[in-house]
Amino acid sequence: MSSTFAPESHFITARDGLRLHYRDYPCPAATRLPFVCLPGLARTADDFCLVAEAAQQSGRRVLALDYRGRGRSEWDKDWRRYNPDVEEEDIFAVLADAGVARAVFFGTSRGGLHTMRLARARPGLISAAILNDIGPVIEKKGLLLIKGYVGKMPPLQKMSDAAALMRLTASVAFPAITPEQWEIFARQTFEERDGKIALRYDPELAHTLDDITPECEVEDLWEAFAALAQHPILALRGETSNILSIETFAEMARRAPRLERHTVPGQGHAPLLLDQPTIERVMQFLNKQD
Template identity: 70%
Template sequence: MSSTRPAESRFIAAADGLRLHYLDYPAPDAMRLPLVCLPGLARTADDFWRVAETTADRRVLALDYRGRGRSAWDTDWRHYDLDVEQADIFAVLADAGVTEAAFLGTSRGGLHTMRIAKARPALVRAAILNDIGPKVEKEGLLRIKRYVGKLPPLSRLSEAVALMRMTAAPQFAGVSAEEWETYARQTFVETESGVELRYDPALNHTLDVVTPDAQFEEFWEPFAVLARVPILALRGETSDILSVEVFDEMARRAPLLERHTVPGQGHAPLLLDQPTLDRIKVFLNACP
């Protein structure tokens, strides 16, 4: 994981005083619409370094939610919810001076994008939804619950790479060995005591409500607001979070929506393959 486009690490205090981190990739053309990147549940700002390289003509912000990456961990895991995180996102955007932007949301970040469009419609000028829709499939949530916050003892990063390839290979047959290593470095950190997660393991409590009988909130109402702007919807070919049926329904309800399927990847596409990065760049360049 080595970007040729340097980013500035910035830290701010959330409303409750917790230290938040975000990456700011500056650009020479201040007139370009900035891109705000929001990661998945247990992901970090580092997931978007190749996106930032590909879109070097515009400012890119990539956020670490509380409890992830270089943001501080919260002593109360119940604060790892969409409302608190949304307030944190607004605090980061205010600190960065961003009043309108294109948003790229991976999984949970896409839910945030829809919610932000409803809360502040003028803020979201375009959206890229990475393997997420208004309806989230229960089977995928149950699978995610099995691994979030859990890590067997590992002494070296190479063991983490092997573990990822073994557990995710059926969904990610199209990912190269180099991409697996990059993704592992974005997921784990190697310390003197072994390999550790780059997020608070207490995040797994946010999935306590995920059971085979549970009913989950759908986001068609905020999606309808988002549908007023251009949308690029990405779907991993083998995704168990965004179904083909929901993908089709999104296109039916949003006349400005474009679709791109990432072959050989599941939930969520890693945003490392060149065809997907090129598709994102073309979409952004066509936005007003």
């Protein structure tokens, strides 16, 4: 096991001038490929804190990104730039700043979609991948539920209220989450600002889901997945997920012979990466790479 170095926050300027943040878990004596963590739509680098520490201790440098408009990255004045193409330019800018040309990628939800697209756009960048509750087919029912809460929240005065709200609204899909984990998840989702509880992302992100309606067609990403399928993959699925169906989960394994599957019991979309069994399963896969 390597020595643990405290994570460092780095800021860079995107091509359009926006200030971007990423967290770097250094490992000066690393002999293994870096580990790049990409969060979900309205999520941040903090979602990967426990996984990143475990990977760092195993001898890898870890990068965890805040997309524009999330976490410590600057909010964009035009929500239309919260789109995959622009975000992937930002990802490439972060990788260039960090000096990373090849890595193992870990993508939660939207981060997994980025991982598939990056495999197609830049062959050689990804050596292996972990996909957290996402596949080439996204269930419309789940997208409509996400649309119902992204960017919306009642007035909250303290973090315990935020944890109680999350537990009230999501406990059916996440029966396995402990009170302590709800507290952690609340702190990863909200922050105290000017004496009130605020979202840790730009509420304008909600507009990226404007086109999601009961009548819309959701484009699949099987073509992009095919580019990733030549690599080792660990696919995680929350047992109660409404985004990644059991059928798509099985079809992914059929199309990618090197894919391993793991179901996270008692969690929905997306598994929180706070429980030890899931972290151990991720590390089991990660330690086989390189």
